[in-house]
Amino acid sequence: MRKWWFSFLAALMMTSVFTWDMNQTSAASGQGIVQEAHNYMGTPYSFGGDTPAAFDCSGFVQHVYEQFGIDLPRTSRDQANAGTYVAKSDLRPGDIVFYQGTWRDGVSHNGIYIGNNQMIHASRSRGVSVVSLDNSYWAPKYHSARRIISGSSQEVAGVQESFEELPAGQYHDVASNHWAHGAIQELGESGVIAGHSNWHFLPNDSISRAEAAALLNRQLKLGSGGSLPFNDVSSSTFASGDIASVTAAGVMGGYEDGSFRPTEPITRAEIATMFDRAFNWKTTPSGNASFSDVSSSSWAAPHISRLASIDQVSGYEDGTFRPDQNMTRAEFASVLHRAIHQ
Secondary structure (H helix, E strand, O other): HHHHHHHHHHHEEEEEEEEOOOOOOOOHHHHEEEEEEEEOOOEOOOOOOOEEEOHHHHHHHHHHHHHHOOOOOOOOHOOOOEEEEEHHHHHHHOOEEEEEEEEEOEEEEEEEEOOEEEEEEOOOEEEEEEEOOOOOOOHHHHHEEEEEEEEEEEEEEEEEEEOOOOOOOOEEEEEOOOOHHHHHHHHHHHHOOOOOOOHOOOOOOOHHHHHHHHHHHHHHHHOOOOOOOOOOOOOOOOOHHHHHHHHHHOOOOOOOOOOOOOOEEOOHHHHHHHHHHHOOOOOOOOOOOOOOOOOOOOOOOHHHHHHHHHHOOOOOOOOOOOOOOOOOOHHHHOOOOOOOOO
């Protein structure tokens, strides 16, 4: 059973879903921007939104670039003055494309060019999605494009930022006194896990339900078929095939309102339940799950108790499990490290 646990977590740490691989440049690259942008596929649209919970067009562009330490203005109109002008015929992945006359005169919409005559943007009708520049609605509204990144460094309106290259296992955002430093460093040195771009690990980042579905499906090899019985998951949603597969297998499910909530972070209780269903460990759970904040009547109690009894999950020093708390990348690194050395 520990072999299953190790295999799944190893796949989790090494998968490209999280875009942890260091095949991006030392600062930022056009392809790195595109890869980061794709992490938010299916995120809903909301006017004024600038977080992974919901984006508007310029909030999405600003957030993606912000992950590389690049600060852009907030609105599409102001972003149209950042970087340098680039002709439509010379577009490269990572360039920002602008449109006019959508909901107001002048520049009023933008997206990130991803190559193959396509852009990824936050659309009012489809959320974060990919569309052709030749689309009948967008093509006549094309205004201009700007290049924010030049070469292998970050250049924004003449301001350049770079990060010091670090040895394997060391990250700018994991200090030597970080509680998971030892686990992260050892796993990084051994090549089991890798960091994000710019020698960052992003230890406190959470994992979305869609990402969890994709990771688990890759481990279980359930395929990518099945129906999508959720009102917030379409064929264009990130990991839609994986969501369909794990749902059909009974590993994950949705909510009473008919939603799956693919972009919401997955909680510790959900992870325990998902693992228990996926690997079907045969252990009789204790009634109270051994944690002060997990009632025997809780929907997740049998799953948490079963996994705790075989040392697949653990709680906190105060006797709690904190079932509603989001799981982080640092926690996964710590658990993987413990599994390796058991």
